[in-house]
Amino acid sequence: MKILATLQNNDIAPRFDLATEILIASIVRGKISGEPRTVLLPGPGSDALCSLIIKEEVSLVICGGIEESHFQYLVWKKIEVIDRVIGPAPRAIELAIAKQLRPGGIVRTESTRSARL
Amino acid sequence: MENRGNENFCPDLIEILNGVPHGIALVDQDLRIIMMNRFLEALTGYSGEEVRGIYCDHVLRTGFGRNVQVFRQSLDSGVACSIEGDILGLNREKIPMRFTATPVVERTGGRQALVLVLEDIADCQKTGGKKEAGTAKGLLGHSPKMQEIFELLPVLAHTDSSVLITGETGTGKDILAEAVHLASRRSKYPFIKVNCGALPESLLESELFGHVRGAFTGAHADKHGMFQLAQGGTIFLTEIGDLPLPLQVKLLTVLDDREFFPLGSQKKVRVDVRLITGTHRDLKQLVEVGRFREDLFFRLNVLRVHLPPLRERDGDVRLLIDYFLQMFAASFKKNVKKLSSRALRLLGGYRYPGNVRELRNIIEYGVNICRGEVIDIEHLPPYVLADAGTPPRTAAEAVAPGSPLSGGPDEELPDNAVSWSSIEKRKILTALMQTGGSRTGAAKALGWGRTTLWRKMREYDLG
Numbered sequence: 001m002k003i004l005a006t007l008q009n010n011d012i013a014p015r016f017d018l019a020t021e022i023l024i025a026s027i028v029r030g031k032i033s034g035e036p037r038t039v040l041l042p043g044p045g046s047d048a049l050c051s052l053i054i055k056e057e058v059s060l061v062i063c064g065g066i067e068e069s070h071f072q073y074l075v076w077k078k079i080e081v082i083d084r085v086i087g088p089a090p091r092a093i094e095l096a097i098a099k100q101l102r103p104g105g106i107v108r109t110e111s112t113r114s115a116r117l
Numbered sequence: 118m119e120n121r122g123n124e125n126f127c128p129d130l131i132e133i134l135n136g137v138p139h140g141i142a143l144v145d146q147d148l149r150i151i152m153m154n155r156f157l158e159a160l161t162g163y164s165g166e167e168v169r170g171i172y173c174d175h176v177l178r179t180g181f182g183r184n185v186q187v188f189r190q191s192l193d194s195g196v197a198c199s200i201e202g203d204i205l206g207l208n209r210e211k212i213p214m215r216f217t218a219t220p221v222v223e224r225t226g227g228r229q230a231l232v233l234v235l236e237d238i239a240d241c242q243k244t245g246g247k248k249e250a251g252t253a254k255g256l257l258g259h260s261p262k263m264q265e266i267f268e269l270l271p272v273l274a275h276t277d278s279s280v281l282i283t284g285e286t287g288t289g290k291d292i293l294a295e296a297v298h299l300a301s302r303r304s305k306y307p308f309i310k311v312n313c314g315a316l317p318e319s320l321l322e323s324e325l326f327g328h329v330r331g332a333f334t335g336a337h338a339d340k341h342g343m344f345q346l347a348q349g350g351t352i353f354l355t356e357i358g359d360l361p362l363p364l365q366v367k368l369l370t371v372l373d374d375r376e377f378f379p380l381g382s383q384k385k386v387r388v389d390v391r392l393i394t395g396t397h398r399d400l401k402q403l404v405e406v407g408r409f410r411e412d413l414f415f416r417l418n419v420l421r422v423h424l425p426p427l428r429e430r431d432g433d434v435r436l437l438i439d440y441f442l443q444m445f446a447a448s449f450k451k452n453v454k455k456l457s458s459r460a461l462r463l464l465g466g467y468r469y470p471g472n473v474r475e476l477r478n479i480i481e482y483g484v485n486i487c488r489g490e491v492i493d494i495e496h497l498p499p500y501v502l503a504d505a506g507t508p509p510r511t512a513a514e515a516v517a518p519g520s521p522l523s524g525g526p527d528e529e530l531p532d533n534a535v536s537w538s539s540i541e542k543r544k545i546l547t548a549l550m551q552t553g554g555s556r557t558g559a560a561k562a563l564g565w566g567r568t569t570l571w572r573k574m575r576e577y578d579l580g
Binding site: 015068075078 | 162163167168171174175176177178179180204205207208209210211320335337338557566567568
């Protein structure tokens with residue numbers, strides 16, 4: 001299966017419709033296989049990103065805010081969407097693989113967590 | 118008068134900001150959240166505590182990006198500024214906002230911060246802003262049945278009693294609930310919608326009532342539930358018939374006492390929220406089979422509104438066609454001006470099992486496909502054409518043998534069908550048979566979403 005996360009620097013992009021970069025990870029037997037791929041998009045746009053998601057045969061999308069119509073479209077295409085996620089994309093993917101990521105989840109790295117404590 | 122503890126943002130200040138019916142956030146020099154008021158918590162779905170230290174654009178989901186130049190200029194110059202943009206709300210809805218940024222400086226320490234006030238300007242942006250006759254914030258209709266609803270709306274709005282909205286899928290239960298909220302004295306406060314059928318019981322309880330840190334694995338911080346986020350406003354629980362029994366008890370307690378314990382908390386939370394519920398199910402029947410508590414049913418069923426299916430709304434189909442045609446033509450920047458007489462006749466005779474939502478989708482399809490100015494029948498979805506020739510209005514008429522255009526799911530409607538549900542059940546079975554059991558294919562043929570098909574299959578015990 002493939003997991004796609006929208007990117008802004010190293011974090012999940014706050015908005016699906018404004019994302020210009022994505023991270024695609026291939027998962028084999030519950031582990032990331034190879035190096036995740038970063039793809040620069042020609043420009044922002046929900047429709048183009050949805051098409052890319054279908055074309056790449058992605059199974060799970062991790063993103064920030066997404067409009068209801070595009071969310072429903074992806075769900076209709078049998079693609080799981082975990083939205084309103086905040087935090088570093090690689091860690092979010094790890095949590096998603098471990099089934100520990102839920103919509104609205106705030107992902108904190110160890111450094112930020114200890115900084116808060 | 119002694120000024121105590123002004124080096125910190127004290128709870129009293131937060132309480133004051135919680136009383137303001139606009140989103141308010143305090144951000145630091147790097148535009149990271151320091152605190153936000155309850156209204157903004159409701160808009161974003163995050164509690165102020167859990168997002169402290171996070172960049173505001175991630176939390177607010179604005180279209181500005183991280184380095185909002187005007188906000189930075191405001192910080193540098195010390196002069197307030199105002200800018201229009203939008204955010205993506207908790208309900209995945211794009212909300213136009215006016216952002217007002219005001220720099221503030223700490224009295225002791227001299228640290229700078231920015232107060233961001235978010236004002237919903239959706240109403241101002243609507244062209245004309247005039248309210249047409251026969252409408253109520255997105256609800257359209259001239260039919261007698263809809264007129265009854267419009268007449269009832271002010272009555273529903275001017276009370277705090279629970280409202281139960283029933284009606285088939287796609288009839289506009291959500292829109293009516295929001296219209297009631299917007300017409301009520303609570304309109305300046307949040308309107309929160311929760312789908313009771315979308316989440317498993319454990320998640321739903323946390324979603325509705327919140328949790329405290331450590332309540333369960335993964336609960337890293339306190340999180341307000343939707344009831345708290347809707348403080349002062351309205352909470353709309355859709356698909357209430359799917360609410361698990363244990364949560365029905367908790368909901369009943371909230372309705373009676375106006376207070377509850379968040380998950381893992383020993384401290385009661387008091388809320389002032391108006392409850393509106395919606396369902397396409399027959400709650401009375403669920404009560405009879407023991408799947409819904411009778412006491413909760415009576416508590417919810419104080420004011421009941423039934424939204425009629427589109428096939429019973431005389432004359433509204435044409436009104437809605439014109440409305441959606443204009444809307445999509447403007448939205449897609451297409452030059453489509455009207456529907457041909459043949460297409461209008463076809464749509465006038467269609468039964469719309471998906472109701473207004475289905476009609477909207479049909480027109481959206483037509484506007485997309487049509488390359489000229491007039492939408493004809495070949496620009497309509499194939500399943501509508503397949504349905505042609507089956508008169509819509511009465512059950513007796515509706516069971517007339519199927520379409521002259523073969524291939525659609527209505528082709529083999531039984532002659533002896535006596536009710537809409539039996540026709541619908543037969544349609545589902547026919548569609549499934551024609552698509553070799555593919556639910557996706559059947560849903561497409563019927564013009565429904567897969568979830569609608571799944572729900573109806575459950576309803577008719579076809580699963």
